[in-house]
Amino acid sequence: MIIEGSLQASLLRSVVISLFTWRRAETDDPIDDAERFGWWGDTYPTQANDRIGSRLWLLRRVRLTAQTQRDAEFYAREALAWLIDDGQVKNINILTEQVQSNRLNLGVELVVSDGQVVRFNPSEQWQVIYAV
Numbered sequence: 324m325i326i327e328g329s330l331q332a333s334l335l336r337s338v339v340i341s342l343f344t345w346r347r348a349e350t351d352d353p354i355d356d357a358e359r360f361g362w363w364g365d366t367y368p369t370q371a372n373d374r375i376g377s378r379l380w381l382l383r384r385v386r387l388t389a390q391t392q393r394d395a396e397f398y399a400r401e402a403l404a405w406l407i408d409d410g411q412v413k414n415i416n417i418l419t420e421q422v423q424s425n426r427l428n429l430g431v432e433l434v435v436s437d438g439q440v441v442r443f444n445p446s447e448q449w450q451v452i453y454a455v
Contacts (some may be wrong), residue, residue, distance in 0.1 A: 330435065330441070331441055334412075334433055334441050335443060337406065338431055338433075338443050340375070340376075341376065341377060341402045341403050342377050342379060342399060342402055342403070343376075343377070343379075344376030345360045345361060345362070345376050345377075345378075345380045346361060346365075346374055346376035346378050346402065347365060348360065348361070349378075352378065352381055354381065360380065361374075361376070362374075377398050377401065377402030378398045378401070379395060379398045379399065381398070382395060387424060387425055392421060395419055395427055396419050399417045400415060400417050403433075410436075412433045412434060412436075413434045413435065413438075414433075415431065415433055415434075416431070416433075416434075417429070417431060418431070418432065428446055429444075429446070430442065430445075431445070
């Protein structure tokens with residue numbers, strides 16, 4: 324439900340929170356230390372297995388390969404799946420592009436109920452937020 328502001332602004336907020344909040348690592352996820360991180364509120368979900376955030380943080384120290392790119396797409400789709408489950412969007416497209424040996428761009432396209440496509444490039448939003 325959109326309470327105030329535009330649809331695009333509400334979806335952007337949802338995408339940023341979903342992608343850049345660290346979801347707790349699964350027990351079989353490879354981690355580089357003992358910390359599995361995660362948002363404390365997920366300890367008390369109102370719905371079973373309802374978790375906030377993404378596991379994109381697991382890619383912070385890995386070599387950029389085709390598998391890393393597939394993992395990034397999977398983690399992003401997993402983090403945003405609730406938008407479909409809750410009826411906020413009809414479809415989600417995750418776009419990745421390796422532009423350098425150490426950089427992967429991530430894009431998100433959300434198809435809303437009327438067929439309109441809302442596109443986000445999180446790296447552009449991040450640059451605006453931090454005035455880079």
